[in-house]
Amino acid sequence: MLMFGKEKRWLGSIVLLSLFLAVMSGCSPSGAGPGSAASPRAGRETLVQVSTIDAIINGVYDGVISLGALKEYGDFGIGTLAGLDGEMIGFDGDFYQVRADGIAYPVTDAMETPFAAVTCFDCDYEVELPQISSYEELEQFLDAALPTDNIFYAIKIEGTFSYMKTRSVPRQEKPYPPLVEVTAYQPVFEFSDVAGTIAGFKSPAYVSGVNVPGYHLHFLTEDSSAGGHVLDFSVQEAVVSVDYTSEFLMILPGEDSDFYQLDLTQDRQAELEQAEK
């Protein structure tokens, strides 16, 4: 009888502890509600970023953390893979790598990223888009719809696009060239009447040097076969969902990284615009 009591006591402890651990790790389902802790290091309302955009502009392409670890911080996001091996896009917990051949491959947890941003996507605003005919028109539409320019937004657009233009980047070998040298010869892909999902972020102007100020969007076709970094598009029929995000966690590369030796005092905004557009 005493043994039975002891066993049940431990069983009770383990159940309680497991329940607590489940709530504390990864993007828990909506039942946990907004504001619940998502991982031991970030809340659901936190945009979690690895490295800085200026490190990428300077050619720091070595992996910083594994995709397995990155996904602990969010089920939605964009980035690139170690060696600048393509454009990464993830939503609903599934992440893909669009390589220089334009094909989308599922990522593995063991792969690493040198630069990425993710969050647990909780929709705060959703609307059907009008027939937007350019990237710029989407920016104007969302700028007018969103409550402030001074927080972060995760943006998801699901639908059919009468036109979509993307690019990817080829994997680099050491010594790594700066990003503008890579994007000068980037493969570009065009799609007509394509169904799929745009995922990405709008970041405030004051994170210049840290992330891409303004909009940074990637695309994946509905059949998860192709996509890339979005250069331009026209909307046929699509719904935009936005997650308002007021917390920002940046995880910098470690002391064994080239990051430690960089001169990050220069303004690289002109180079960034050349590389991203």
Next chain:
Amino acid sequence: MLMFGKEKRWLGSIVLLSLFLAVMSGCSPSGAGPGSAASPRAGRETLVQVSTIDAIINGVYDGVISLGALKEYGDFGIGTLAGLDGEMIGFDGDFYQVRADGIAYPVTDAMETPFAAVTCFDCDYEVELPQISSYEELEQFLDAALPTDNIFYAIKIEGTFSYMKTRSVPRQEKPYPPLVEVTAYQPVFEFSDVAGTIAGFKSPAYVSGVNVPGYHLHFLTEDSSAGGHVLDFSVQEAVVSVDYTSEFLMILPGEDSDFYQLDLTQDRQAELEQAEK
């Protein structure tokens, strides 16, 4: 006997859960080791910042979070209080407010801060300082000693200072003036042969607009009676300890804040230097 078993079982669960919660909240003692989660939202190696420096430069002085909540993220840091009511400094878990009268008052958990940065201080580098005779000399000494300009550092200097010059800021009423208008009439305090502690941060250049690039230090006398924002000093005998910090969590003000209406696209670096030096 069954009741006893049940009671013990729940007691066991509660003890385990409490132990787990203790590890997960606040700066746990060194036993938890580096890398352990400090709070549900940040690790021990995370600098946690509330709002942005450019929001303060623009006069957004309303409280964003309580000191009680802030202390969950760290036992060490600097900042100001709601209404720009003085200079805040904290180390070893004790936080003080140096008001415009130059006197240091212990803060209460209910007080709020509009801008602060804290971390759990774990010493990574410690050295006895030479007889440094200015703020600039300390910057040169530490710049040469630290491994990179591209991460965050928490800096603590304990000892005796042959000279110390600080300032504080008087509490403001709405409509709040910009920071440079307040600091134009700031009270300045000078000390000779004073024992005490300097606490603050060195932040990378790329967080311009977000935090103070370079060094930002506050001071508290050994008897916790006075201090302020450090303008200049000479070291008689002191030891500097540095905590290398590669993660950065920024918590932005909510939608009810003036923060949402600010134009944060302007470079305020010149105004910042005028206000901080």
